[in-house]
Amino acid sequence: MPLPKAELHLHIEGTLEPELAFALAVRNGVTLPYADTDALREAYRFQDLQSFLDLYYGLMTVLRTEADFEELADAYLARAAAQGVRHAEIFFDPQAHTARGVDIGTVVEGLGRALDRARERHGVTTRLILCFLRDQSAESALETLEAAEPYLHRITGVGLDSAEVGHPPRKFAAVYEAAAALGLRRVAHAGEEGPADYVREALDVLGVERVDHGLRCVEDADLVARLVRDRVPLTLCPLSNVRLRAVDVLEEHPLPRMMDAGLLCTVNSDDPAYFGGYVEDNFAAVRQALGLGEERLRELARNSFEAAFLDDDEALRAAYLAEVEAYTFP
Ligand code: HPA
Numbered sequence: 001m002p003l004p005k006a007e008l009h010l011h012i013e014g015t016l017e018p019e020l021a022f023a024l025a026v027r028n029g030v031t032l033p034y035a036d037t038d039a040l041r042e043a044y045r046f047q048d049l050q051s052f053l054d055l056y057y058g059l060m061t062v063l064r065t066e067a068d069f070e071e072l073a074d075a076y077l078a079r080a081a082a083q084g085v086r087h088a089e090i091f092f093d094p095q096a097h098t099a100r101g102v103d104i105g106t107v108v109e110g111l112g113r114a115l116d117r118a119r120e121r122h123g124v125t126t127r128l129i130l131c132f133l134r135d136q137s138a139e140s141a142l143e144t145l146e147a148a149e150p151y152l153h154r155i156t157g158v159g160l161d162s163a164e165v166g167h168p169p170r171k172f173a174a175v176y177e178a179a180a181a182l183g184l185r186r187v188a189h190a191g192e193e194g195p196a197d198y199v200r201e202a203l204d205v206l207g208v209e210r211v212d213h214g215l216r217c218v219e220d221a222d223l224v225a226r227l228v229r230d231r232v233p234l235t236l237c238p239l240s241n242v243r244l245r246a247v248d249v250l251e252e253h254p255l256p257r258m259m260d261a262g263l264l265c266t267v268n269s270d271d272p273a274y275f276g277g278y279v280e281d282n283f284a285a286v287r288q289a290l291g292l293g294e295e296r297l298r299e300l301a302r303n304s305f306e307a308a309f310l311d312d313d314e315a316l317r318a319a320y321l322a323e324v325e326a327y328t329f330p
């Protein structure tokens with residue numbers, strides 16, 4: 001039985017496995033530019049974030065109906081549960097769908113159907129986080145938030161993803177202010193490919209409570225001190241960092257140094273269908289490559305529940321944390 005954990009950095013569109021992509025392509029009459037699943041997997045040789053995003057946005061054109069989004073989310077939840085996930089905070093990218101004529105309601109209601117049954121079916125509690133695409137305009141982000149208003153009962157927070165460099169957090173100050181006024185929690189990708197300054201800006205200008213990735217904070221000692229002092233969680237994704245060349249090899253990932261510095265680190269899968277593994281695969285990889293001991297792994301699991309948006313159910317958070325403490329490694 002794997003270590004119980006929360007997954008806090010997971011793009012649902014990034015869980016689209018080649019087999020499901022081809023099945024949905026057939027169902028929806030979409031022609032993919034790959035002969036078969038092996039040819040598609042062959043294309044997963046990324047140079048950087050952009051080369052990944054090109055494939056990621058291309059493949060998700062097979063997602064068209066509520067049933068498609070439901071099936072996608074249900075398949076993720078089944079895999080996540082098998083990897084010890086008790087609680088998942090799931091990102092989705094509405095603009096990637098509305099831009100090709102799929103209504104935001106189709107996306108949210110489809111995902112929602114799977115999430116409504118997640119606890120009963122898979123023993124996983126869930127939250128949904130709407131992400132704005134930072135390479136789209138600030139106006140488009142505001143329109144997206146407006147379009148989401150009928151579905152806010154299903155949405156816990158907002159995030160910011162897609163191509164980072166050249167799209168600093170401050171571009172989205174207005175939409176984050178509007179999201180806060182609606183009572184939404186705030187997170188943002190920062191410091192994945194972008195500089196440490198983007199992490200600071202996400203905190204100062206967007207008011208984020210967690211930083212997604214945040215890897216490059218290590219280049220700025222004052223920023224690290226602040227993140228430690230304020231216990232700002234970082235949602236790290238080690239296998240993603242290797243695949244997208246944010247680090248050269250896993251053995252050089254700064255995770256152990258970051259934990260030693262007192263940063264509140266979590267380990268997550270990001271886009272598991274593309275990056276070679278789900279969350280327990282990431283735990284196993286860092287355990288192996290970085291020599292993390294059992295207490296470090298337990299700390300990562302504890303951190304994941306501490307950083308989760310479970311403030312509306314502290315009893316549940318306490319139950320999850322108790323499970324982490326009671327866990328015995330095989
Ligand atoms: O790893 C990522 N980074 C930025 N945007 C993304 N959208 C999906 N995955 C990612």
Ligand SMILES: [Zn+2]
Nearest residue numbers: 011161189270
């Ligand atoms: Zn991400």
